[in-house]
Amino acid sequence: MNPRLIRPLIGAAVALVALYVFGYLLAWKWVVCRVEVPPGESLLLTYRGPFPPLRSVPTAPTGTLVETDGRGRPKQVGILQEMPGPGRHFINPLEYKYERIRDxxxxxxxxxxxxxxxxxxxxxxxxxxxxxxxxxxxxxxxxxxxxxxxxxxxxxxxxxxxxxxxxxxxxxxxxxxxxxxxxxxxxxxxxxxxxxxxxxxxxxxxxxxxxxxxxxxxxxxxxxxxxVGYNETTLQVAPEVGPDGSMLYQEVEAVGVGELAPLSRDPVYDKEKGIWFLSRDGFDIFLDFTTIWGILPDQAPDVIRRFGKAGEQQQNVLEVVEEQVVLPDIGSIARINGSRHGAVDLLIGDSREAFQTDTSEDLESRLNEKNLTLLFGLTRHIYVPAEVREPIQRSKIAMEVKLTNDQKQLTAEAEGDLMEAKAKVTLEERRVAAETDKLFAEAIAQGEKQAREIEATTEKLEAELDARTAAIQADITTTIGEAEAKKVELTNAAEAERYQRYVQTLGGPDSYNRYLFAENLPEDLRLGVFYAGPGTFWTDLRGFEQVMLGKLASESLAPGAAPEGTGTAASPAPRPASIRSDDRR
Incomplete structure (x- = not known):
């Protein structure tokens, strides 16, 4: 290739690369097309069409979004469904228009x-x-x-x-x-x-x-x-009050049991409060009634169908049920059952209990028909007029007074029996105390007698034991003395035999005496031999030697020289003779 053509081509390539890097990548794409989307925002893109417009693209129909191909590129002009999220995006402003939308x-x-x-x-x-x-x-x-x-x-x-x-x-x-x-x-x-x-x-x-x-x-x-669960509903009687706020009372004619007796005044009760009805004999009866009723989960849908008000957005269905079902049913059932009984029947135990049972059963049946649950219904208090109530009360009081007096009489009799029993108990206590003292004294005397007998027996045994001990001690002393004498005898015999054996062994008494003389010489004795002339010194020395040996032998055999602790003197054991001399010539 011609070298003149290579340099222009290289320059052109460098210029194209620089234009791409600085013009397209840096200036166009990084500055013009770059869009930074912060967190919490996204881009709503609208496609304007291809650039350069080398081909025509249809516009998306009104009310629709842009269709895209398999690579996600739009095929129509309009708004795209996909929205780029937070981050860095490169969007060609000649092809797309964008709008920031907050999440x-x-x-x-x-x-x-x-x-x-x-x-x-x-x-x-x-x-x-x-x-x-x-x-x-x-x-x-x-x-x-x-x-x-x-x-x-x-x-x-x-x-x-x-x-x-x-x-x-x-x-x-x-x-x-x-x-x-x-x-x-x-x-x-x-x-x-x-x-x-x-x-x-x-x-x-x-x-x-x-x-x-x-x-x-x-x-x-x-x-x-x-x-869901149970709720409490109570109907309670309330008295009427006057303008000054005090309770109103009605006058009652005087009647009595056996004789006239004034009746206490009855308050005037409000017939709109609690439950009011006429008894079978025509008296005004008021009563308090409490019921525990509820709605279970499987009953809730039916309650809404029956009592939910379609026209109200906010309502308390429990209040609706209570006002429309529970309260009316309690009042009607109590009135119907109460009107079947006379006023007196509502005060007597058996008939009153029958009224309570009938009312509760009828109310439970009525609530079950409306898909509600009754836990129990309780007649708390029945207000009966004084002209019916007080004669019965006085009759009951008289009966109770009679029963009280009878009981007092029984109590007095019981107290007499009690006093008699207490006296008997006191007498028995004293008798038991006397018997106890007697038994106690007898037990003490018997114990002292046994103690004296035991002491005498003990002294007798001690004397016998002392006698036996003395005899044994005498035997011991005799045996010890005989043993000591025998010991001395045997010891002396042994010593004599030993000296005899010494003498026999050394060859005679003279030799034994010399041996003892030599053994008892002091350790530091020094012998010197001097020449003194013929006959005189040696002759004298031999006589001196015999005298000294005789003296030592007499001292060793002298009576009364016994060793310490045994009463006999112990002779030194024979040992080889030694002659110590500093100078031997």
């Missing part, structure tokens, strides 16, 4: 209902979209969280969780509370339309929602929260 934030205790603006039309009679791609209100709701929603394709309505609640049953929900049904309550569900996904029919469902958290579409479901 939809659903807080705890809230839901979001989506309404699709585009998509397939819903079938006739259906107003909720059960799947994606259908236009209209979406049955599925969005729970708390952060969502990237195309505002061109969907409308978003954020609602509280309790927006599906129609009847609260006295439940108070705080703002932001996620717990839809608290403990002690159930939720009765009423579907506004059929749910094709689950097959749930329209209307009130037989299955209730237990306490917990639920996210329900208020356009699809209505929930009535109802308290």
């Amino acid at each position: 939809t934030l659903i807080k705890p205790g809230e839901i979001a209902v989506l309404t699709a603006k585009f998509g397939e039309q819903l079938p006739q009679g259906q107003y909720l979209a059960d799947r994606e791609g259908q236009r209209g209100i979406q049955r599925k709701v969005l729970t708390p969280g952060r969502y990237r929603i195309n505002s061109y394709a969907y409308d978003v309505e954020v609602l509280p969780v309790t927006s599906c609640v129609k009847t609260n049953g006295g439940v108070q929900h705080e703002p932001g509370e996620a717990l839809l049904i608290p403990a002690g309550y159930v939720g009765v569900v009423t579907n506004r339309s059929e749910d094709l996904r689950t097959g749930a029919r329209r209307g009130t469902q037989d299955d209730v929602l237990q306490p917990g958290i639920y996210y329900l579409n208020p356009f699809a479901t209505q929930v009535d929260i109802l308290s």
Whole structure:
């Protein structure tokens, strides 16, 4: 290749690379096309068409979104469904237009209902979209969280969780509370339309929602929260009061038992309070009544069907049931059963108990017909007029007084018996005490006698034991003396035999005496031999030696020289003689 052509080609290649790097990558793409999306936002893109416009692209029909190919590239001019999220994006402003959209934030205790603006039309009679791609209100709701929603394709309505609640049953929900049904309550569900996904029919469902958290579409479901368990309802009589606030009383004619006796005044009772009816004999009767009734979970749906008011958004069904069912039934049943009895019958135990039983059974049957539960009904107090009540009370009082007097007489008799028994007990106590003292004295005398006998026996045994001990001690002393004498005898004999053996061994008494003389010489004796002439010194020395040996032998055999502890003197044991000399010549 011609070298002149290589250099221009290299320059052109370098220029193209520089133009691509600095012109396209740096200036165009990094500066013009770069879009930074912060967290919490996304981009709504609108496709303008290809650039350069080398081909024509159709516009998406009104009310629709842009169709895309398999690689996600738009095939029409219009708004795209996909929305790029937070991060760095490179978007050609000649092909796309973008708009920053903030994410939809659903807080705890809230839901979001989506309404699709585009998509397939819903079938006739259906107003909720059960799947994606259908236009209209979406049955599925969005729970708390952060969502990237195309505002061109969907409308978003954020609602509280309790927006599906129609009847609260006295439940108070705080703002932001996620717990839809608290403990002690159930939720009765009423579907506004059929749910094709689950097959749930329209209307009130037989299955209730237990306490917990639920996210329900208020356009699809209505929930009535109802308290389950037992409730107390009481009808109580109240007296009428005058303008000054004091109780009003009615006058009663004087009647008596045997003789006239004034009656206590009766208050004037309000016939609108408690339960009022006429007895079989025409007296005004007032009574207090308390009932414990309730609604069980399986009864809740039927209660809502019967007593739920469709025109009211917030109501307390328990109050409705109490006002429309429980209170009227208690009043009517008590009046019907009470009018069958006379005034006196309502005071006597057996007939009053029969009235109580009949009223409770009739009320239980009436509530069961309306799918309610009765725990028990109790007639607490019956107010009977004084002209009926007090003669009976006085008769009862007289009877009780008679019974009291009879009992007092029995008590007096019992007290007499008690005093007699106490006297007998005292006499018996004294007799037992005397017997006890006698037995105690006899026991002491017997004990002292046995003690003296034991002491005498003990002294006798001690004397016998001392005599035996003395005899044994004498035997011991005699035996010891004989043993000591025998010991001395044997010792002396042994010593004599030993000296005899010494003498025999050394060859005679003279040799033994010399041996003792040599043994008893002092250790530091020094002998010197001097020459003194013929005969004189040696002759004298031999006579001196004999004298000294005789003296030593007489001292060793002298009587009374006994060793210490035995009474005999111990002679030194013979040992080899040694002659010590410093100088031997």
